Amino acid sequence: xxxxxxxxxxxxxxxxxxxxxxxxxxxxxxxxxxxxxxxxxxxxxxxxxxxxxxxxxxxxxxxxxxxxxxxxxxxxxxxxxxxxxxxxxxxxxxxxxxxxxxxxxxxxxxxxxxxxxxxxxxxxxxxxxxxxxxxxxxxxxxxxxxxxxxxxxxxxx
Amino acid sequence: xxxxxxxxxxxxxxxxxxxxxxxxxxxxxxxxxxxxxxxxxxxxxxxxxxxxxxxxxxxxxxxxxxxxxxxxxxxxxxxxxxxxxxxxxxxxxxxxxxxxxxxxxxxxxxxxxxxxxxxxxxxxxxxxxxxxxxxxxxxxxxxxxxxxxxxxxxxxxxxxxxxxxxxxxxxxxxxxxxxxxxxxxxxxxxxxxxxxxxxxxxxxxxxxxxxxxxxxxxxxxxxxxxxxxxxxxxxxxxxxxxxxxxxxxxxxxxxxxxxxxxxxxxxxxxxxxxxxxxxxxxxxxxxxxxxxxxxxxxxxxxxxxxxxxxxxxxxxxxxxxxxxxxxxxxxxxxxxxxxxxxxxxxxxxxxxxxxxxxxxxxxxxxxxxxxxxxxxxxxxxxxxxxxxxxxxxxxxxxxxxxxxxxxxxxxxxxxxxxxxxxxxxxxxxxxxxxxxxxxxxxxxxxxxxxxxxxxxxxxxxxxxxxxxxxxxxxxxxxxxxxxxxxxxxxxxxxxxxxxxxxxxxxxxxxxxxxxxxxxxxxxxxxxxxxxxxxxxxxxxxxxxxxxxxxxxxxxxxxxxxxxxxxxxxxxxxxxxxxxxxxxxxxxxxxxxxxxxxxxxxxxxxxxxxxxxxxxxxxxxxxxxxxxxxxxxxxxxxxxxxxxxxxxxxxxxxxxxxxxxxxxxxxxxxxxxxxxxxxxxxxxxxxxxxxxxxxxxxxxxxxxxxxxxxxxxxxxxxxxxxxxxxxxxxxxxxxxxxxxxxxxxxxxxxxxxxxxx
Numbered sequence: 001x002x003x004x005x006x007x008x009x010x011x012x013x014x015x016x017x018x019x020x021x022x023x024x025x026x027x028x029x030x031x032x033x034x035x036x037x038x039x040x041x042x043x044x045x046x047x048x049x050x051x052x053x054x055x056x057x058x059x060x061x062x063x064x065x066x067x068x069x070x071x072x073x074x075x076x077x078x079x080x081x082x083x084x085x086x087x088x089x090x091x092x093x094x095x096x097x098x099x100x101x102x103x104x105x106x107x108x109x110x111x112x113x114x115x116x117x118x119x120x121x122x123x124x125x126x127x128x129x130x131x132x133x134x135x136x137x138x139x140x141x142x143x144x145x146x147x148x149x150x151x152x153x154x155x156x157x
Numbered sequence: 158x159x160x161x162x163x164x165x166x167x168x169x170x171x172x173x174x175x176x177x178x179x180x181x182x183x184x185x186x187x188x189x190x191x192x193x194x195x196x197x198x199x200x201x202x203x204x205x206x207x208x209x210x211x212x213x214x215x216x217x218x219x220x221x222x223x224x225x226x227x228x229x230x231x232x233x234x235x236x237x238x239x240x241x242x243x244x245x246x247x248x249x250x251x252x253x254x255x256x257x258x259x260x261x262x263x264x265x266x267x268x269x270x271x272x273x274x275x276x277x278x279x280x281x282x283x284x285x286x287x288x289x290x291x292x293x294x295x296x297x298x299x300x301x302x303x304x305x306x307x308x309x310x311x312x313x314x315x316x317x318x319x320x321x322x323x324x325x326x327x328x329x330x331x332x333x334x335x336x337x338x339x340x341x342x343x344x345x346x347x348x349x350x351x352x353x354x355x356x357x358x359x360x361x362x363x364x365x366x367x368x369x370x371x372x373x374x375x376x377x378x379x380x381x382x383x384x385x386x387x388x389x390x391x392x393x394x395x396x397x398x399x400x401x402x403x404x405x406x407x408x409x410x411x412x413x414x415x416x417x418x419x420x421x422x423x424x425x426x427x428x429x430x431x432x433x434x435x436x437x438x439x440x441x442x443x444x445x446x447x448x449x450x451x452x453x454x455x456x457x458x459x460x461x462x463x464x465x466x467x468x469x470x471x472x473x474x475x476x477x478x479x480x481x482x483x484x485x486x487x488x489x490x491x492x493x494x495x496x497x498x499x500x501x502x503x504x505x506x507x508x509x510x511x512x513x514x515x516x517x518x519x520x521x522x523x524x525x526x527x528x529x530x531x532x533x534x535x536x537x538x539x540x541x542x543x544x545x546x547x548x549x550x551x552x553x554x555x556x557x558x559x560x561x562x563x564x565x566x567x568x569x570x571x572x573x574x575x576x577x578x579x580x581x582x583x584x585x586x587x588x589x590x591x592x593x594x595x596x597x598x599x600x601x602x603x604x605x606x607x608x609x610x611x612x613x614x615x616x617x618x619x620x621x622x623x624x625x626x627x628x629x630x631x632x633x634x635x636x637x638x639x640x641x642x643x644x645x646x647x648x649x650x651x652x653x654x655x656x657x658x659x660x661x662x663x664x665x666x667x668x669x670x671x672x673x674x675x676x677x678x679x680x681x682x683x684x685x686x687x688x689x690x691x692x693x694x695x696x697x698x699x700x701x702x703x704x705x706x707x708x709x710x711x712x713x714x715x716x717x718x719x720x721x722x723x724x725x726x727x728x729x730x731x732x733x734x735x736x737x738x739x740x741x742x743x744x745x746x747x748x749x750x751x752x753x754x755x756x757x758x759x760x761x762x763x764x765x766x767x768x769x770x771x772x773x774x775x776x777x778x779x780x781x782x783x784x785x786x787x788x789x790x791x792x793x794x795x796x797x798x799x800x801x802x803x804x805x806x807x808x809x810x811x812x813x814x815x816x817x818x819x820x821x822x823x824x825x826x827x828x829x830x831x832x833x834x835x836x837x838x839x840x841x842x843x844x845x846x847x848x849x850x851x852x853x854x855x856x857x858x859x860x861x862x863x864x865x866x867x868x869x870x871x872x873x874x875x876x877x878x879x880x881x882x883x884x885x886x887x888x889x890x891x892x893x894x895x896x897x898x899x900x901x902x903x904x905x906x907x908x909x910x911x912x913x
Contacts (some may be wrong), residue, residue, distance in 0.1 A: 018269075034188035035181020037408070039358045040440040044829035047358055075181035084179060092175040095795035098803065099636045100178030101185060101358045101408030126837040133829065135357055135409045136636075138802035139837040 006067045008033065009077030017064045023057075024048045026064040027074060035075040035104045039133070046132030049105035050074050056112040058131070075104035078111060086156065087111065090149035091142075098136035106132045110146045119150055165645040165655060166857050169795045173641045173660070178406075186362035186378040186405040187437045195364060196225050196264040198426050198436035199271040200419050201278055202445065203253035203260055206287035206515035206822035207300065210251055210260065210280065218263060218277035223270040226430035227278070229261045233425060234394035240384065240416070242315040242323060242482035244303055245518070247392040247421035253282070254302055254480035255515050256823050257445035262422035264434040287822040291454065291477040291512040294321040302480065302513040314490035315482055315511075323482045324489035324511040328565035331504030333460075336469035340460030343469075344541055348533040350871075350889040351816035352452040352477065354444055355522055356834045359408020361446075362437035365423030372399040373424045380410040380634055381673030385417060386665045392421040400424075403664040404634045411807070412521035412675050416448050416483060444827030448520025449817060451485050451511075452477040453529040459537055460504075465547055467556045469504035472496055472530070478511040478519050485519030486511050492526045494566040498534040499575050499607045499761060501558040507565065515822060521675060523804065524608045524864035528811060528871050532889060535604040535872030539879065549590050553605055554579065558759070570609070572758045572852045572860065574787035579605060582763030582785035585846045598770045599780070600880025603763070606869030610861030611757035612682035616669035619647065619690035619748040625718050625732040626657040629690070632668030633683040635660075637863065638796035642680050643687050645792055646856055650691035652716050669749070677760070677861025680792065682752055684856035689750025697746045701735045758852060760865035761787040764805070766873040770881045775897030777813055777878060783844045789852035789860025801845040801866040808870025810834045816890050 001016045008031060015030055024041070027033045027050070036059060039047030043058040050059045051073035059072075079085035084092065087110055097103050106129055113120060113128035120128065125146045126139070134142065177183040215227040230250040237243040248259050261278055265271040286300040293299055299321060303309070306317050318325040337343050363377040373393065379385045379402070386402035393400065407414055419436040426434040438446065453476050460469040474492060478485045493507040542549035557575035564570055582588075588601050618630040629647055633639060640660040647658045662668075672682040699710035702720040706713065706728050714723045721729030739746050767781035784801050791797040814833040818825040826832045851858025871889055879885050884899040 028188075032190070033181075034184070034190075037185070037359070038187065038437075039360070040829050042440065042828055042830065045358060045440075079180055081176035081180050081182060084176065088179040091179050092171050095169070095171065095799060097172065097175060097178045098638065098799055099357075099359070099407060099409045100174070100183050101406075103178055104181045107179070122842070130836050130838045133358060133834060133836060135355075135411070135807065135834065136803045137799060138804075138806035138843050139840060140802040140842045141799060143837065143842065 002065050004065055004068055006069065007071045009073060021064045022060050023062040023064050023067050024059040027059060033074050033076050037101055037104060046105045046109065047102060049108040049132060051108055051112060054115065056109055075107055078107055086152040087149040090152060091145040094141050094145035094148055096137065096141040096145035102132060102134040106134065106142060110149065113146070114150055114153060118154060163649055165648045166792055167790065167794065170641060170645060170655065170793060172638050173644055174635065183406045185359055185408050186364065186376055187435070189364050189376050189405060191433055195433045195435045196266065196430055197268040197271045198262055198264045198423055198434040199275050200259050200422055200436060201261040201275050202442065203249065203256060203258040205253060205282055205284050206256050206289065207285040207302070208253050208282040209285060210249060210253060211283050212281045213261060214279040215261060218274040221270065221274055221277055223266040224263060224274045225432060226264045226426045227261060227274065228422060228425040228429055232429065233392060233421065236391070236394065237309065238388055238392050239312065239482055240388065240484050241313050241486045242317065243310045243312065245481040247417065255517050257517060258480065259422065262426055264426040264430045287515040288321065289514055289516065289819055289822055291475050291514055294512045294514050302515065315486045316489060321513040322510050323478055323513050324486045325509070326489040326493055327506060327508035328493035329506035330565060333469040333471050333504040333506050336504035337460045340468050341463040342545065343458065343460045344537065345458045346537065346887065348455045348457065348536065348887045350453045350529040350532060352516065353450045353522070353811050353815045354447050354817055354832060355411040355413030356832065357409025357411060357413060360438040360440055360443040361414070361418045362435065363418070363420045363423050364433060364435045365420065365427040366433045367424065367428040372401065374401045374403060375420050375424055376403045376405050377420050378407045378414055379404050380407060380414045380675045382632055382634065382665050383670050384415065384673060385420065388417045389420050389424060393424060398666065401664050401666045404662055407634055407636045410636055410675065411523045412525065413447050415673055415675055416520050418446065440829065441827045444832065445824055446517060448483055449517055450522035450525065451488065451519040455530060455533040457533045457537055459541060461541060461545065465552055465555050467500055467502045470502045472507045474509045476509065476511045477514050477516065479514060479516045481518035483518035483520045487521070488526045492530065494564050495526065495609055496530040497565060498531060499558060499605050500556045501562050505565065516819060523807065523867045527606065527608050527864065527868040528808060531604065531606040531868045532871040532875065535606065535869065536875055536885065536887070539876050550603065568756055570759050572789065572850070574848055574850060575605065575761050578761040578785050578787045578848050579763045581846050581848045582765060582783060585785055585844060586765035586783035588765040594880065598772055598881050599768070600877050601765055601767050602873050602876025602878070602880055603765050604869035604872035604876060605761065605763050606865070607759040607761045608677065608865040608868050609757035610677040610760045610865065612678040612685065612752070612755035613672040613676070614670065614753050615672045615682040615686040616749065616751040617683060617686040617690045618669060619687065619694050621694060621736060621746050623733060623736055625736065627651060627653060628659045629687055630663055630668050631660060631683055631687065632663055632665060632671035633679050634662055634674040636674055637800060638793060639674065639679045639683065642792045642796060643684060646684050646687050647691050650688055651695060677863040677865065681755065681855045681859055681861055684859060685752040686750040688856045689752065690748040693750060694746060694748035697748065698732060698735055701739055702730055705730045755854060758860065760860055760862065762865050762869045764869045764873040766877040768874060768877040768881055770878060770896065772882055772900050775893035775900065777891065777896065779809060779840055781841055784866055785846045785848055786862065786866050787848045788862050789855060790849055790858035791847050792857060792859050794847060797847060797862050798845050800862045802843040804866035805843045805870055806835050806840050808867040809840055809874065811889060812871040812874040813890050814892065
């Protein structure tokens with residue numbers, strides 16, 4: 001067992017993890033943040049995407065202990081039902097969510113993208129979410145939503 | 158005809174579950190937790206494609222610390238189950254028939270201990286010859302996978318023939334053989350499609366609970382709680398009301414979450430251990446055990462006359478149905494009816510054989526049989542037109558089915574919108590067959606497809622709360638936004654604002670029967686039931702108002718929370734007042750609506766694909782994709798367009814990159830690395846246009862939309878590839894390897910004939 005201190009969505013946590021525990025398992029099972037999804041556990045689908053010190057990672061490929069002393073952002077940290085972030089609002093308005101399973105990962109990937117691109121074109125947006133598979137939407141509305149979110153961010157300064 | 162004006166119908170209303178889905182609050186099956194915690198279950202799955210089980214010894218597993226229960230077939234009643242043909246067991250007893258077949262299950266304190274327990278179960282297998290191809294299964298002397306096939310009970314649709322043919326059916330009209338003899342020209346080709354997986358993002362997961370009263374509660378990611386409940390109850394040997402199936406949010410289904418998976422194992426483990434047990438598949442297991450789209454071989458023969466008419470056709474279809482009949486066998490019932498496609502052919506025979514192989518049992522997948530047969534049909538239309546020197550669009554227009562066309566099954570097809578949909582697709586894309594390609598190795602292709610959408614049976618209950626707000630009690634699962642549409646329907650019918658209508662998915666004990674959220678008919682079926690329930694509520698309100706307003710019900714209307722006399726807005730009574738009165742008179746106001754199965758009607762799609770081919774590598778880049786779909790009335794256009802976008806991209810995967818590959822009896826690519834589904838960089842924005850004319854029946858004229866848009870995609874792309882580089886690949890997927898080989902072979906042929 002390893003003692004571990006990390007910050008998740010701004011809240012500090014001290015936990016104990018068994019050897020080999022992935023960051024994904026820590027988040028879902030121990031911290032009960034089930035928004036981040038287990039889609040393949042092989043780093044192929046992006047359902048487990050989180051930000052680790054702001055960088056986009058697949059949490060299924062990260063050992064929990066690698067997050068020692070670092071800050072993790074999950075979908076739960078982006079907004080809540082009463083206070084949707086501009087990005088989440090853009091998704092709601094555009095109709096970009098269908099079954100919703102890929103959405104937490106996609107929102108995280110979009111967050112990372114919009115941090116480094118204020119005005120991404122479609123190709124850049126698609127590249128930015130190329131590590132996140134979606135089987136329901138065909139990506140059309142997701143790309144529109146991210147473009148709208150970029151616009152909202154620019155106009156709100 | 159006057160188009161009615163609606164308050165909510167046809168409006169682009171955001172999904173009512175957005176807040177929960179967009180914030181990660183929505184609970185999927187693996188997210189369901191219980192105060193006392195759950196045990197972690199794993200299933201031991203056969204490593205052999207075909208084997209006899211000689212013995213199972215689970216004693217070492219049972220003795221491991223942290224292992225709470227192990228179950229095998231011996232823990233279940235002795236019986237065969239199956240939706241169409243009862244040929245399988247929840248846990249295998251004597252024989253395993255595909256890699257992944259369930260043999261035993263364990264429940265333990267942690268997933269790691271459960272994994273160790275699986276390895277501690279000793280199973281002695283006697284491998285049997287494996288049959289990995291449908292034609293091999295049909296060959297004389299092939300191993301027979303189900304020696305007792307003809308003793309199995311048929312529930313529906315299946316017509317077992319014997320040997321490895323688990324179902325055989327054919328329908329015909331006219332006399333194709335005689336008619337071929339009189340045709341100007343006859344064309345014969347064969348097409349092949351490989352098995353494809355739904356590849357929903359959420360692997361199967363379920364949670365089994367054994368209740369103190371001896372009943373079971375099972376949470377599952379399922380598109381159809383009632384059918385699944387029935388299968389679980391049958392396997393456990395209990396009446397249906399003793400299994401409460403609680404459907405969770407579903408992370409994509411597409412037909413792959415209708416069947417029984419690990420639920421019986423979870424329930425049996427819960428009973429044996431006395432604790433709730435969660436079984437969540439990993440991605441590899443889901444690939445192995447999912448119920449893929451059947452691989453198909455289609456021999457298609459077509460005769461035309463000099464006037465450009467389709468005169469005769471035969472289609473001989475061999476379906477690789479996998480290890481068990483499951484629901485893949487439904488295609489032996491449906492394809493002879495549906496595979497005529499968009500056309501009217503006076504002499505036609507469609508014959509289907511579903512063949513057992515030692516592959517995963519095939520099931521329903523978005524228009525089962527549709528993309529495969531349309532690939533053949535629409536490739537043929539282009540081939541024939543080219544050979545005869547005809548305009549391929551005119552050739553299609555001349556032969557599309559008319560309104561009221563009677564299918565091979567004797568069903569009169571209504572709301573036929575073939576020509577209108579074609580026009581809309583051509584207008585959106587600007588496609589003209591004669592146009593020159595803008596660059597080398599670029600081309601555009603067209604395909605017309607249809608899928609018969611209908612509706613199965615559903616019932617709904619609608620109750621009014623004391624303040625007049627409404628709750629719809631329904632068991633239909635919401636993946637595509639159907640709940641939002643149901644709320645729109647109730648809001649429209651009772652003139653309520655959307656916030657005053659609640660729609661939730663209830664479990665099988667709390668809600669009346671619901672159809673599956675599949676087959677392009679959840680909205681139509683449950684929408685109709687909800688509308689009837691709303692009308693029933695309105696009727697009761699009018700009856701309550703008769704005395705107060707001194708007017709017969711026929712003169713009353715329900716507007717803005719008031720029942721009032723039509724034309725006299727001053728004479729009104731508020732709904733809450735009527736509800737209060739009801740408490741003293743007739744009792745609480747509850748409405749119910751029940752709808753039976755609908756006749757099917759065709760939903761057409763006319764698609765144009767623009768591709769660019771790299772002839773060196775065989776890679777195909779999709780530059781643009783236009784889809785016109787005939788939808789009846791789009792109750793929620795955002796949801797309808799979303800279905801079209803998603804179906805097209807799923808179809809692109811089937812066209813260009815997806816196939817389950819088997820080597821030495823084993824699936825070689827049970828993962829997202831080697832089973833490639835389209836990512837955001839693989840497809841352009843999908844352009845969709847909705848063709849609307851209210852369907853004769855269905856709530857507010859709605860028609861189903863989930864399946865039709867996937868049907869023409871593969872042919873549109875294949876036809877575009879042909880326009881780009883002049884070759885055809887008659888196998889799906891048209892992988893770079895296959896296309897490159899075809900281009901090279903064509904090059905070699907040309908060199909050979911040039912050198913003669």
